Amino acid sequence: MPEDDRAFLEALPVKQREDLFSSGLPSKEARIKRLHQLKSVLLENEGAFMEALHSDLGKPAFEAFSSEFAVLLNEIDHVCKHLGKWSRPVSSHHLKMGYVERVKRKRHPYGSVLIIGSWNYPLQLTLMPAIGAIAAGNRCVIKPSEHAPATAQLLKEVMNHTFSTEQLHVVTGDAQTAHFLTSSSFDLIFFTGSGQTGKRVAEQAAKQLTPVILELGGKNPCVIGETGFSKAAIREIVWGKFLNAGQTCIAPDTLFVHQSIYEKTLTELSASILAFYGDRPQESRDYGRICHDAHFEKVVKLMGQGKVRHGGTHDRNHLFIAPSVVTDMEPGSSILQEEIFGPVLPVIPFSDFDTLLSSRMIQRDALTGYIFSKNRDEILLFQEHMQSPTISVNQVIHHAASPLIAFGGKGRSGYGAYHGKAGFLAFSYEKTDFRAYHYLHLQQKYPPYSDQNLKVLKKIRKWLF
Template sequence: MPDNENHFLKTLPEKQREELLRQGSPSNEMRKKQLLKLKNILVEREKELTDALYSDLGKPAFESFSSEIAVLLNEIDYVCKHINKWNRTRGSRYLKLGYIESLRKKRHPYGSVLVIGSWNYPVQLTLMPVIGAIAGGNSCIIKPSEYAPAVAELLKEIINQVFPLEQLHVVTGDAQTASLLTTAPFDLIFFTGSGQTGKRVADQAAKQLTPVILELGGKNPCILDETGFSAAAVKDIVWGKFINAGQTCIAPDTLFVQRSVYEKTLAEIYTVLSDFYGEQPQTSKDYGRICTEAHFQKVINFIEQGTVQYGGAYDQADRFIAPTVLTDIQPGSSVLEEEIFGPVLPVIPYTDLNSLLSGGSLQRDALTGYIFSTDKHQIGRFNEYMRSSTISVNQVIHHAASPHIAFGGVGQSGYGAYHGKAGFLAFSYEKTSVRTYHYLRFPGKFPPYSERNMKALKKLRKRIL
């Protein structure tokens, strides 16, 4: 990388910070204005964004709008509606012995924020945290994924044309660029991607004591018991698994089916796949493609680890992998241990939930857990078992589009959360101004201390401290 470009990237945070210090924390109206400018970009350039998503991922226009653009538009509307309430100054007073304590609490921006986006939903997962960053009053540098190059270049063009460098700026490049940015003196880093890369980002940020929000992956289990089985339930599960060709961080990763409805479930899955994509899914205009060659090879390796019940076909030149259902998988296989992130659905029979949970087949640290059931006891047992920020009962995917629900990981699936108010809170910190009004002075709090004053302290501690 040329020295001048290296210097430019390194000094970006400082330029943005200087502007924030010069103008002060943006008003609520200024934040809304920036958000509406971003909204106008999404509306006016929708066709170009949709075309770029098709180029990178073969994503159908319906999925592009519903899972990327519409989600962002709804988030902006929600934030603009509530930002005045979230960002108001809150005051309180407390009567103490000898003085009145007055507190004024206000959220403040971190400053210059780095957002590193992901390739699987390259518009939504790049711009959703940017909405939170703007709501929090920050300036932002955006690094889209190089694995979705058409979207990355388009975002660079349309955002850098509309926003000044001191507010928002898109930087494109490969892993070297991302690595250089994570060593720059940002005030907060937001990363979406793999756990392996997330660890490197966190390690680098730790050297500078830069706070980090990590949105990683995980093997989201999906349980279908005999009380929850229906054609509608299977249809939801199949849709959630194979939307975006399975490249969704909250997709049902592995389906665990109660043995009494196992065969019926397999038959219903085949019916739904045929209805969705036809007998030749490669020709379906509603089915996407694998983003990269390396990921294509990884998913093909997963297919070879079990019996292909349905699907299994692939075309490397087209980056096409058919919706595939696997059965008869040996315990310990990587398809059961690693996040699949592709159109391969292992279907595993189980007898009872307690045995399933105690057997170690379900990874607790997931972005979410799914259960289709009407048995409140089973739902409660699953809820207690999972160590994730959400549990979804009788639905998949939809919760992640809601601004009312904080989205984030726990443990191996990351830390920190955003969406809606959670995004505003994640990208700001609380500053408290403390003021005291004395009506009496007590010299006994100063050295030299006495036994008498110690007795008084113990008696009156709630009014003193």
């Protein structure tokens, strides 16, 4: 990295922080104005972003708009509508023995926030956290993924043209750039990506005592109980699994199916894939591509660890992997241990629900857990077993698009949450103004202490604090 680039990047958080606190914290109106500017950038450059998303991931226009644009536009509208209520200070008065206390609590921005985006949804996952950061009053430095170069470059051009460096600045670059940024003096870091990279980000941030929000992934289990089979359920699962060619952090990773409906589930999976993408999915205008070579190799290798029941074809030159269903995996194989993050769906039969949960085949702290069932006890048992922040019953994916639902992980799937009010809270901290008005000074609280005063303290302690 050239020295002038290093100097510029190192000065960015300092420059943003000084400008923020020297010019005074932005008002609610100023923050809403910046969010409207962000919305205008999206609307004015919609066509260019759609082309960039297709270039990076082969995204169909419908998927690109629904999963990238629509959720961002809805998020901005929701945040602008409720920002006044969220930002309002909360005051309270309390009568204590000897004084009256007044407590005023208000959300306060961290300062300069670093946002590191991901390549699978390079627009949505880069700008969604920025919405929360701006709403809370922060300044932002955004580092898009280098694996989605067209989208990253366009973000840099339009955002840096619209916003001043002190307000929001997009930096492009490779892993070296990201490493340098995470070692800099930001006030908060938001990272979306793999667990392995997330650990490195957290380690670097810890050296600066910088708080971090990690949005990672996991092997999201999807269970079809004995009463859960229907053609509609299978269509829902197939849609959620092969959306964005399987490169979705909340996609159903592995499908567990009750033995009694195992064969007809496999049959219906094939039927739904054919209905969606035809018998030549490589020619389908509604099916995307793998993002880069290394990931292509990983997914193909994982697919080879099972018996292909549908699909299985792939073309490295075009980064194409057909929507595939695999069965008969060897216990302990990588496909059962690692997040697949691609268009390969392992299907595993089970005969007893309790045994399935106790088998440790299900990652309890995955980003989300899915179950299709009409059995209330089965659903409750699954909800209690899973430690994921979100459990979705009889549907997939949709919950992540709502600004009313906090989105985030636990354990191996990350920590911290955002979207809607959760995003506003994540990018701010509570600042308290505490004032006391004494009407009586109690000398007994000062040294030297006495045993008698300690006895009195124990009797009246609830009125003191």
